[in-house]
Amino acid sequence: MSGSSSVAAMKKVVQQLQLEAGFNCVKVSQAAADLKQFCLQNAQHDPLLTGASSSTNPFRPQKVCSFL
Amino acid sequence: MATEALHENETLASLKSEAENLKGKLEEERAKLHDVELHQVAERVEALGQFVMKTRRTLKGHGNKVLCMDWCKDKRRIVSSSQDGKVIVWDSFTTNKEHAVTMPCTWVMACAYAPSGCAIACGGLDNKCSVYPLTFDKNENMAAKKKSVAMHTNYLSACSFTNSDMQGCDKKAMVWDMRSGQCVQAFETHESDINSVRYYPSGDAFASGSDDATCRLYDLRADREVAIYSKESIIFGASSVDFSLSGRLLFAGYNDYTINVWDVLKGSRVSILFGHENRVSTLRVSPDGTAFCSGSWDHTLRVWA
Numbered sequence: 328m329s330g331s332s333s334v335a336a337m338k339k340v341v342q343q344l345q346l347e348a349g350f351n352c353v354k355v356s357q358a359a360a361d362l363k364q365f366c367l368q369n370a371q372h373d374p375l376l377t378g379a380s381s382s383t384n385p386f387r388p389q390k391v392c393s394f395l
Numbered sequence: 396m397a398t399e400a401l402h403e404n405e406t407l408a409s410l411k412s413e414a415e416n417l418k419g420k421l422e423e424e425r426a427k428l429h430d431v432e433l434h435q436v437a438e439r440v441e442a443l444g445q446f447v448m449k450t451r452r453t454l455k456g457h458g459n460k461v462l463c464m465d466w467c468k469d470k471r472r473i474v475s476s477s478q479d480g481k482v483i484v485w486d487s488f489t490t491n492k493e494h495a496v497t498m499p500c501t502w503v504m505a506c507a508y509a510p511s512g513c514a515i516a517c518g519g520l521d522n523k524c525s526v527y528p529l530t531f532d533k534n535e536n537m538a539a540k541k542k543s544v545a546m547h548t549n550y551l552s553a554c555s556f557t558n559s560d561m562q563g564c565d566k567k568a569m570v571w572d573m574r575s576g577q578c579v580q581a582f583e584t585h586e587s588d589i590n591s592v593r594y595y596p597s598g599d600a601f602a603s604g605s606d607d608a609t610c611r612l613y614d615l616r617a618d619r620e621v622a623i624y625s626k627e628s629i630i631f632g633a634s635s636v637d638f639s640l641s642g643r644l645l646f647a648g649y650n651d652y653t654i655n656v657w658d659v660l661k662g663s664r665v666s667i668l669f670g671h672e673n674r675v676s677t678l679r680v681s682p683d684g685t686a687f688c689s690g691s692w693d694h695t696l697r698v699w700a
Contacts, residue, residue: 333407334403334406334407334410337407337410337411337414338410340410340414341410341413341414341417343578343581344414344417344418344421345417346577346579347417347421347579347580347581347618348417348420348421348424350579350580350618352424352425352428352616352617352618352619353428353614353616353617354428354430354617355428355429355430355431355432355433355614355617355619355621356430356431356436357616357617358599358600358614358616358617358621359431359432359433359435359436359437359614359617359621360436361597361599361616362433362595362597362599362600362614362621362642362659362660363433363436363437363440363660365595365596365597365599365641365642366440366641366642366643366659366660367440368641369596369640369641369642369643370641370643372640372641372684373639373640373641373643373644373684374640374683374684374685375448375639375640375644375680375684375685375686375687375700376443376639376640376641376643376644378446378447383685384685384686384700385471385488385685386451386452386487386488386685386686386698386700387451387700388451
């Protein structure tokens, strides 16, 4: 009978759950507010979000200049 | 001896009931803190405008499915690996191939660029993670300089030069403490295999993409799932996800050949990108956030901006 090994495995599961139960959680409203804050603060520095102009984005085609 | 067995059974039973109690307690605690949804908090945030994102570069050269890719810190070089057994380093500005290494096995499922830009790591069905120093000297045989850094008991599915703290395995996403080797948090809300996980730029959350056709956002401090990105019309699994620099956009590559762009805060889809002719298998935003690259089973990589 592998009794002792399943007891040992079960002990690990209980230890893991005790670890997770002792975790100090933050309220979702607080965590969500922080995520929103981070997004808004960094929005200007996000080229894909702001749609950076051709002059600064190396991948976008340069606007062609023509001499009149 | 009989008493020993009896004692063990009692201990097992009592441990099981303790585990059930703890699980119940955890659920209760988590539910108490769930006072609001992320999109409700984001209601007043300005909606995002129209996005014009197109394929700006197509990298052709692999002979089979592209399985993995990574950007170099110089924001222009890309390393990609394929089922054809080749690992190629590209200059994404010019689409030139700078290096190509043939691995001894096919299905090179993982590759990564070293932060220094001087080496790449890759591996797959050979169960090894090998590091190749990159050299521009044409006379040097890159394959000869390779170093094996890890032997696994099964195939290598992902490798990264920085502390990869997460693992998406079956339906669970687990966060590990690299120093103690312990799992500190576990999340199990997906209904199917998780294919990709990526940290939110602030490090306080992470997103996951799964075969259940949804992407989800988990906040590490609230210790729970805070958003689901899904649509009834999306029925194929998400294979890879990545955030834009500010974390406002989530790019996800799907098995239906498309890439969906999600507004992380509001939970809505901002854009859907077409172009690949087969499953999107890998997706990464460039280090400076000016573009993102997707690799597909259609043998190509596309750089979008």
